[in-house]
Amino acid sequence: MEKSITQPLIVRRGMPYFLLFSIYAIVNTYVPIMLRTLGFSTAQIGILLGIIEIVGVCAPFFITRQLDKTGRYGLVMCIFGFDIALLLLPILRFHSFFVTAICLGIFAVGFKGMVPVLDGFTTKALGRHDAQYGKIRALGSAGFVGMNLFLQLHPLISGRKPVSMILSVSAAALLFVITLRWVPDLYASSYTCTDGSDGTEKQSLRNAAITDGHGTAVVVFPKLFWECLLLIFFAFLGLVPSQRFFSLYVEEYIKIEASAGLWALSAMAEIPVLLISEKLIRRFDKDRLLAICLFSIIVRNCCYIFIPGIAGAVVGQLLHSLSFGLFHPLSVLLCVLHSRGNTVTAMTFFTAAN
Numbered sequence: 001m002e003k004s005i006t007q008p009l010i011v012r013r014g015m016p017y018f019l020l021f022s023i024y025a026i027v028n029t030y031v032p033i034m035l036r037t038l039g040f041s042t043a044q045i046g047i048l049l050g051i052i053e054i055v056g057v058c059a060p061f062f063i064t065r066q067l068d069k070t071g072r073y074g075l076v077m078c079i080f081g082f083d084i085a086l087l088l089l090p091i092l093r094f095h096s097f098f099v100t101a102i103c104l105g106i107f108a109v110g111f112k113g114m115v116p117v118l119d120g121f122t123t124k125a126l127g128r129h130d131a132q133y134g135k136i137r138a139l140g141s142a143g144f145v146g147m148n149l150f151l152q153l154h155p156l157i158s159g160r161k162p163v164s165m166i167l168s169v170s171a172a173a174l175l176f177v178i179t180l181r182w183v184p185d186l187y188a189s190s191y192t193c194t195d196g197s198d199g200t201e202k203q204s205l206r207n208a209a210i211t212d213g214h215g216t217a218v219v220v221f222p223k224l225f226w227e228c229l230l231l232i233f234f235a236f237l238g239l240v241p242s243q244r245f246f247s248l249y250v251e252e253y254i255k256i257e258a259s260a261g262l263w264a265l266s267a268m269a270e271i272p273v274l275l276i277s278e279k280l281i282r283r284f285d286k287d288r289l290l291a292i293c294l295f296s297i298i299v300r301n302c303c304y305i306f307i308p309g310i311a312g313a314v315v316g317q318l319l320h321s322l323s324f325g326l327f328h329p330l331s332v333l334l335c336v337l338h339s340r341g342n343t344v345t346a347m348t349f350f351t352a353a354n
Contacts (some may be wrong), residue, residue: 010132012182013125014139016077016118019176021140023084025147025267026157026169027111029260032248033159034166038095042248048097048104049244055105056112057352063113067344073121074187078177080117083110085173088166116351120344123336125185134277134329141271141325148264159247221346225338229353231290232331236354238297239323241304242266242316254310266317270325277329286330293327 035045067076087107091100123133151157157164180186241249247259273280280289300319303312331350339346 009184010135011139012184013122014136015179016176016183017137017140018143019172019179020114020118020143022143022147023111023169023172023176025144025151025260025263026165026172028243029148029151029247029263030157030159030165032245033251033259034162035100036248037160037162038091038100040097040100044097045248048101051101051105052108052112053244056108059109060113060116060348060351063109063117067117067120073117073344074180074183076117077114077121077180077186080110080114081173081177081180083107084114085170085177088169092163092166112351116347117344119332119350120347121186123332123347124343132278133332134274137329138271138274141267141274145264145267145271148260148267151260152258152264221340221342221349222338225335225346228331228334228338229349231294232335232350233353235294235297235327235331238294238301239354241301242320242323249304250313254313256310258310262313262317265314266320266324269318269321273321273325274329277326280326281330281333286334289326289330290334293322293330296322297327 032045032049035048036042040048063076067073084107087103087110090103094100119133122136126132126136157168159165236243246263250256250259250262296319300316300323303316303319306312307315332347335346335350336343
């Protein structure tokens with residue numbers, strides 16, 4: 001049996017992650033600052049960010065319901081990519097709260113919906129090698145780090161210059177769509193998993209085993225899946241301050257222009273852990289690893305509160321290695337293990353949880 005996938009295959013499967021999380025770096029770091037530059041209040045910014053999250057949670061359920069059966073991952077990812085590329089552009093012309101909310105809501109369909117679709121395809125294509133997901137996801141972190149370092153060191157893109165920020169997102173999204181052509185089996189009607197089995201056949205057998213008594217396949221998850229999902233939900237709820245308002249915290253509370261650099265620091269801290277996550281997950285008990293990750297979230301939030309100035313921000317961002325770098329692949333693996341083959345649907349629920 002093949003023990004690992006080859007390095008070139010990891011790179012080809014990881015390039016969409018690299019570009020997608022480069023976009024995430026721009027959006028996470030500068031959207032709150034861009035909205036402040038456009039004249040919105042802190043309360044309005046909170047509502048607009050909430051719209052992104054709510055729409056991003058709800059929309060994929062209407063799209064990914066049949067995706068596990070049809071396997072049209074490439075088509076859906078292309079549509080989402082064009083959505084990301086185009087839907088921020090009207091904000092440059094219309095600055096009203098209503099128009100901005102509508103644009104951000106439609107933008108969120110692709111921006112937030114892309115992750116469960118991409119994760120679902122990747123874990124399914126990996127087959128029994130799904131524990132190597134962390135290596136592929138690490139390329140996403142590399143893209144996040146690289147983009148944030150560029151944002152910190154070069155004034156070309158800035159949240160205080162909305163045109164530069166939005167055009168950079170559009171360009172990266174179009175490049176993302178182009179690179180999808182090189183992802184193995186993405187546009188195939190049936191594909192071969194990394195373990196050598198036919199993915200469509202395997203999936204149809206799994207779905208056929210889950211019926212409502214009349215021969216109609218339905219998605220049924222075990223109780224353990226929902227328990228894991230609830231725990232993941234509370235964990236990501238604890239990460240909201242560091243994941244959604246960190247840029248404003250740095251700019252307005254610590255009062256330094258280093259948000260991009262500190263975002264890069266957190267991603268750099270997570271990359272080594274992502275790379276060895278497969279070994280950690282295989283060697284240690286998953287429940288104990290999960291407990292360590294949850295405890296690290298508590299410590300991380302306390303660092304922002306009780307350690308003053310830049311020192312607390314640095315320590316908190318370094319703890320991202322455990323609170324996300326290990327927690328994310330562990331959570332994905334737990335959801336996949338208990339998904340009964342409905343990986344895209346499981347990843348949609350996972351995205352909804354966070």
